[in-house]
Amino acid sequence: MSDRASDRVRTALGALELPNxxxxxSGCGGTGRELAQFFDLARLGAFVTTSVMPQARAGRPTPRVTETPSGLLTAMGLPGPGIETFLERDLPWLIEQDVRTIVSIAGNSVEEFGDLARRLRHVPGVAAIEVNVACPNVEDRGRMFGWHPSAAASVLRAVRAAARPGTPIFAKLAPDVTDIVGIALACVDAGADGLTLINTMDGMAIDPHTLRPALTGVSGGLSGPAIRPVAVRCVYQVHAALxxxxxIGVGGIATGLDALEFILAGASAVAVGTALFHDPAAGPRVLRELDEALAAxxxxxLADAVGLAHKPAGYVPPQVRPQEPEKEKL
Incomplete structure (x- = not known):
């Protein structure tokens, strides 16, 4: 099969229709220019930007990345050029490449989230906004907005009020919570059109040579295959409730079968992250493998596979082609 996927993988995230x-x-594809050296970004369903913040940030000092068994620990500190440079340099380039672009935003306060959404209100080329509520909340002593239903909801209300009407808004949630379903419900009630599950998990590694934490920031976000079972569980639980x-399912996706697992749990789209660091062309490959898995x-x-794991045993989706009977041997 060629790298071009078939029509069977077309999907929709609410009002946002995607070819695959x-x-x-977010945070794994750079500005897009880095991945564009390896494949045409327009072949993706969409490109999700690194979380954009109001001001330029250098991020945390090094070391801020370390490998762990089946995963990666990062404590980047959301480095980036800020909204001004993003709008002047990065977003126009993505639009020129005909890339469907989902802009991830992050802020230290509810007001900053609202201001960012307002800045994007009249900007062409924004397919959707992903609201990263799994970032520090200086209004609450550095805790995460996404740790509390009321805090997450306050951010979504601000973004919904400031964003261009009709722009799909997705809340990206962290798994380090007691009840992710409750937080998801609060975000949807506050105006989120969809959800991105999950962000990284809080983790830590200690260097046995230095006898100190491996990261300058002590703890960091764990990503990669190690968190995939947690991510699948979160998608399954939230889809059952909503x-x-x-x-959008995220967390350790490296193959088409990984992607299929998320779709069966209830995701309508998937995002490839950590795999890009050792295989920059992982996106098109995962898509091809997913297409082949559906065909097999x-x-x-694809829509008939979304949430299929929730169906009773013996359920057959309407678009499943019956297997042709074997011909009798002469």
């Missing part, structure tokens, strides 16, 4: 369900995870809410299971439309 494979996205990049079956009509679009979900005689599933004619």
């Amino acid at each position: 369900p494979v996205l990049t995870a 079956p009509s809410t679009p979900i 299971r005689r599933i004619g439309r």
